[in-house]
Amino acid sequence: MLQYDFMRQAFAAAAIVAVVAGTVGYFLVLRGQSFAGHALAHVGFTGATGAVLVGAAPLWGLILMTLVAGIGMGLMGERLTQRDVAIGLVLAVSLGLGLLFLHFFTSSAVQATTLLFGNVLAVDIGTVWTLLALGAASLAALAVISRPLLFASLQPELAEAKGVSLRLYATLFLAIVAVATAECAQIVGVLLVFALMVGPAAAAQLVTRTVRAGLLLSVVLALAEAWLGIALAFYTDWPSSFWITALSAAAYLCAALPRPIAARLAAAPRSEPV
Amino acid sequence: MDAIAFCDVSLSLGGRAVLAGVNLAIGAREFVGVLGPNGAGKTTLMRAVLGLVPPRPGRICVLGRPARRGNPAIGYMPQTRGAAASAHLNGWDFVASAVNGHRCGLPFPGKAGRADIDRALDLVGARALARRPLAEVSGGERQRLLLAQALIGRPRLLLLDEPLLSLDPHRQREVVTLVEGLRVELGMTVLFSAHEVNPLLGVIDRVLYLGRGQAALGTVDEVITGPVLSRLYGSAIEVVRLKDRIFVMSGGYHLERDAHRHEADPADRQHRGTTEPGHAPV
Secondary structure, eight states: OTTSHHHHHHHHHHHHHHHHHHHHHHHHHHTTOHHHHHHHHHHHHHHHHHHHHTTSOHHHHHHHHHHHHHHHHHHHTHHHHTOHHHHHHHHHHHHHHHHHHHHHHTOOHHHHHHHHHOOGGGOOHHHHHHHHHHHHHHHHHHHHHHHHHHHHHHOHHHHHHTTOOHHHHHHHHHHHHHHHHHHHHHHHOGGGHHHHHTHHHHHHHHHOSSHHHHHHHHHHHHHHHHHHHHHHHHHHOSOHHHHHHHHHHHHHHHHHTHHHHHHHHHHHHHHSOO | OEEEEEEEEEEEETTEEEEEEEEEEEETTOEEEEEOSTTSSHHHHHHHHTTSSOOSSOEEEETTEEOOTTOTTEEEEOOOOOOGGGTTSBHHHHHHTTTTTTSOSOSOOOHHHHHHHHHHHHHTTOTTGGGSBGGGSOHHHHHHHHHHHHTTTOOSEEEESSTTTTOOHHHHHHHHHHHHHHHHHHTOEEEEEOSOSGGGTTTOSEEEEEETBEEEEEOHHHHSSHHHHHHHHTSOOEEEEETTEEEEEETTEEHHHHHHHHHTSHHHHTOOSSSOOOOOOO
16 A cells, blocks of 8 residues: 555654654643643634635644634633633634635535545645644654643642743643644544544553653554554545544553453452452 | 741732731741641742742741742642642652753653652652552652652752641651651751641641731740630630640630541642632631
8 A cells, every 4th residue: 555655645644643642642631631632623623714715725724723722721721721611612613613614615525524534645745744844843842841841730839839830831832732733633633633632642641650651652552543544544445534533542442441340350359258 | 047037028819918917037957837727828828938929018038048939949848639640650750750840851850860869769768659650659658759759959948738638647647757857867947837736746846826817936835825826816715735635726616626627628629729728717
């Protein structure tokens, strides 16, 4: 399957995005902000359709909107991110606006489906380079802030006392999440960003005990799920996004299941009469 | 040189006055127990020493310099809220997050940082414990890891915010003994807040009792008396001594014990340090 250009480009794009999603997602899950990534992706849909409406590339509209929303959420702090009604409404309005823009554009349903559910097999070589540049920039930024970010995530009060500005790092981090979300949307679409950003990271955190191992496993899982998903899509002709989400869920279940089972096995002998 | 000096300090939190015109001086290597009802400002006082709450008006000096944020000479152990974020990590990585945590870079400590972490873990006897995930350690073990984290960077002043919360009396005594040992060994000044004076008896040099915007600093015998506490609580307080224990009573009602029960309330667990629980026990 690697003799086709579109397959090579798909694998390259998926590799770049998986490394970014696995790394950024690790901190996102650690900070309990999984839902923020989901919300940013929805807001990005408005940006992408808006860009299409004015004749620009959807990716840039997506990035612009996720960045604005990410920085806004960071600056507002916990007042906003903990209000699920506000977030839910923003999600609904974003998708609604995106639909309206598509309506004005009298676009085909294919365009909407691609934005919502992704189509990694349609990624061209120019997009691969764009993804690489954006991915490198967001990983570099994350590398710079990762130590204070981790400190602020694990021990906010102590970090604040040691001179770490919680709001500054929350905002910078959400800006990085915004770019990562836009990247993910190219592979799995805005609705399924959760599968690449949160799934691998959450599974990794269930089975690792250190930051280093957790980050590594998160990236490996994201990469394996993305590549395997594309390969399965090639052989089955089913959508790649379906396979990636299915693999992501399967990996999480594998990581989560052994725990209750192990607990039951450990508890069983004790429940028997002595 | 005083470790901590308050000159005519007033502190307020969300428009509510917590301390009003307080003067006090705490000497180097002193072990001071910080007591008072919920909402009396124990956490706010510590945050003011850390430079997180500015005195208005007044002046706070820490180790001879004005209080400022990010002072590396202060070790701080905040009150812990469940901290789900760190549950899957082992104790070593949790403690490690504090090493140079305010500086940009990758979160993997170098040789000096790793040595500092191991040193802090050895000081609290948690080297083996630190290999286990935080989700699987007990309350007392968790406090030891938090204490190790506070010791990162070799502080000269240690602020411990309610380290005895939700520990049984035996574990409480262990934590107090451990802190006293560290204070002597490392020559630190310690501020240790608690709901009840009993676990601290025989170890602390002085008591800092807060209530209704006022503060009383002195030995246990000077401060934990009917007249002083009646002034701080704003109602008639009786101090009853039974063998080597002290009970603070208001109309036959054991105040400090009740304060503990309040703190166990789940609603209070969300207390982030920026807001003190609002209810007074009387």
